[in-house]
Amino acid sequence: MYDSFSVLVGGKAGDGINEAGNLIARLMNRLGYRVYVEVDYPSLIRGGHNFSIVRCAREKVGCRTDRLDVVMALNDETVERHAHRLGGAGTLVIDTGSVKSVTPDEADEGDDDPSDESRGGDLKAGGERGGSGQDDSEEGDAECIVMGVPIAAILKELQAPPVMRNTCLLGTFCRIAGISWEILEDTIRQHIPRSLEKNLEVARRGYEATRKRESLASLDLPALPVMNGNEAVGLGLIRAGCTAYVAYPMSPSTGLLHFMASVADDCSLKVVHPENEIAVILMALGMAYAGERAAVGTAGGGFCLMTEGVSLAGQAELPIVIMVAQRPGPSTGLPTYTTQADLHFVLNAGQGEFPRLVVAPGSAEEAYYWSAVAMGLAWRYQTAAFVLADKAVCEGSYSIDIDALPPLPEYDVPLWDGVSPYRRYARPDDATAAGTAGTPDDMSTGASADAASAGTSGESADATAAGTATAEGSAAPSAAVPPGVSPLAFPPLPGEVVKVDSYEHDELGVTTEDNVETVLMQEKRVRKWCALEEEIDRLEAVKVRGDADAPTALLCWGSNGSVCREVADELGLRMVQPLVLSPFPTRQFEEALDGVERLICVENNVTGQLVKLLRLHGFDVDDAIRRYDGRMFSLEELTTGVKEVLQ
Amino acid sequence: MSDIADLDISGAGSRRPQPAVMEGAAAPLTYAENTWCPGCGNFGILNVWKTLIDELADNGVPRERIVVVAGIGCHAKIADYLNLNTFYSLHGRTVPVATGIKLGNPELTVIAHAGDGDCYGEGLEHMLFAAKRNIDISLMVHDNGVYALTTGQYTPTSPRGFRGKSTPGGSAEQPINPLELAVAGGATFVARSYSRGAERLRQTMLDAVLHRGFSLVDILQVCATFNNLYSYYNERTFDMDDNDPSSRTDALNRIGEWTYGGDGRIALGTFYRSEADTFDGVFRDIDRSSFDREAAVRDLLARRV
Known part of the structure; x- marks a missing residue:
């Protein structure tokens, strides 16, 4: 598990929880931390329970931890549902105007001394604090404490609108985290430019209402968007x-x-x-x-x-x-x-x-x-x-x-060369394709004959055919016209027409039910399919992370990539994540699985949809870990799940 | 190697010769074989197009700027027949495609041909929203009161009691009046015409195409095979000469005189016409000449640090 720090902000829908989480994320980001914010909210506009978890680390993260360092509660439900996730030295901040189920601990004299570093000088590994997703607080050099901030009263006193609740929370968070007022002020100036003075005033009161619990150091990393x-x-x-x-x-x-x-x-x-x-x-x-x-x-x-x-x-x-x-x-x-x-x-x-x-x-x-x-x-x-x-x-x-990221590939769009007549579904490579498919005897009825009959010079037709052949044999992503692709043109085109058709059609785009024409058009589309498959093979269509030589691999797709990478790093496993699912990157996938003896597929569904897709392509999976309650895997949950499978 | 590459794409082996090219780019029609039934009202509409192309050119719309969109049904074969830019779309989906083309390039003149089942049934919402937006496209509905390509069922404009293959005991529904809907929706040009009477139809279609904003022409188009209404229409239709197209109230009154069934007289001509801002106008002034994508991306990212 990466060394990380997590803060949860919770309240009712309409409290601006999402925005509060984002502000905290931006602030941490400015300190050089890599952040991930998970937002959890029901489908309603007012009421319900919303929360936002901000996780910060030196490495890029993309999942939450169950273990929390700070919980900021704008309602009792937040306390009830999340406070037990606080680690031993955690801090529960409550809005004393709206949270009634707990009361703030008495502040000790001298606790607000900036030199008092209750948690040491840098991030602590969550793992060190027993973060297996359980509510244990067996260790801890400091106790979990409750701090109160009278947010409503502050806003009322300053005649600030309810939306500034977030600014107040941000101020409170900074003080607890040991982040200087200067950094906070700078962040507010950039991200809450409206009613700046009022926001600063509110933040200041939030800042002063609590005391320092952590000392989150500024990292020597550039701030990222x-x-x-x-x-x-x-x-x-x-x-x-x-x-x-x-x-x-x-x-x-x-x-x-x-x-x-x-x-x-x-x-x-x-x-x-x-x-x-x-x-x-x-x-x-x-x-x-x-x-x-x-x-x-x-x-x-x-x-x-x-x-x-x-x-x-x-x-x-x-x-x-x-x-x-x-x-x-x-x-x-x-x-x-x-x-x-x-x-x-x-x-x-x-x-x-x-x-x-x-x-x-x-x-x-x-x-x-x-x-x-x-x-x-x-x-x-x-x-x-x-x-x-x-x-x-x-x-x-x-x-x-x-x-x-790797440099973005620049993909050319094959455009019509202007040689009349324009045919929206031209198949200049029919003959070439027949050749690749093993019937070279058919070359005589190829592209040049076709183009010539349509009034094109033999020369340019040959050039087209040659260009296509080059594209097939080359590794360059954007060479010439890929097989099956007809060059594009858009109206207005004087002297030409651009016809597209939802029916099966001929090269001009006129409807046909002719069986030969149908076959040729079906094959044209399949040629594009094959070419597209070659195209994606030039990209990192299957990502391998963790220990690339490990015999046990976690397989996942989509958002599980982040949590699986972290678990793989932690447990010394390989992580395999196909990023392209159609056309399926069979070659790269085979390579990614080279030496794998045990494949564990992690998915957020009931029936194992990636597993089914893999079976279609001849790959089998040994174990599956699935979650289908609408929530992501937390780091601890997946770690435990993988350990159980491996036992 | 892969499942796809394993497919046999060797195909039919020999290529069929290309169809003959039209007699030059100026020909109004393609080589496509016309398969409408003898006596079909669609011929009247297609014939209008043969002269409409030149007339539009005379009015500042060269043929390469015309795009015809069709749905699915007998009407839609016009997309194959016309030697123009065409988008042969899906059943009920002429209007959104035509809207997209107009938004994509506001310099194009976009004319959607649709059927009554197509446009008033499957895709009614699109027509209402096109009217609401006043998008500058024209909608020509080949309204024959029957699904002909599917061999004879009632449509939204078939009268109550219509005996079709899906309603052998007679339709139990009232027909809708599409022109009322169009006016209610906010269309700025609403007309009715008849597939017989080329001069009238030509003039109405031309007016509709040249109108700036959403125009609907409900064309009473006779299906000779499944719903032959020639004598019914010949007895009841007349050209309006006393209406005030600038009056919404007057338009709705005149439109309500015939309810797509029964014995009322059927007024032909333009019921309603007004000027309003067009939806495509919103997108006209976009200038991308100096837009630097990489710089824009960097800038958007910088704002999120």
């Missing part, structure tokens, strides 16, 4: 040329819609929120026809409505990026919680057979990188590309360092 997965998806899409985002709000994908709308002006984006998800995807496909690089986002329920559009993208060969944010189902399920139960839905949605890219990022960094890849490949291959995320990634906030 903190961003949630939804925002990181948006950022990746924008980086890769996204010009339009269309969505209907649905948790947990709504954050992406909000993000894209908020940056629309700065990023020259067209952001549209239409009448329903059917309109969303059809509108986006219309945009793609006109040359706009559109993306859409939704959760499982909205994606149900989109499936006819997915199949249309396959048949009409229109590029589109679809972010599907998983939440527990069936049906409305648990709207604000997490799951990994829509893998096979996304892999199979839409009638008919056509290529699709499915990537499953497990952190904000991966969300950025793979969303950019999805946009690039959707356009290079003119088909649907999915970013399959889950609530934990979409709404979890992470420190993000895009410079630590």
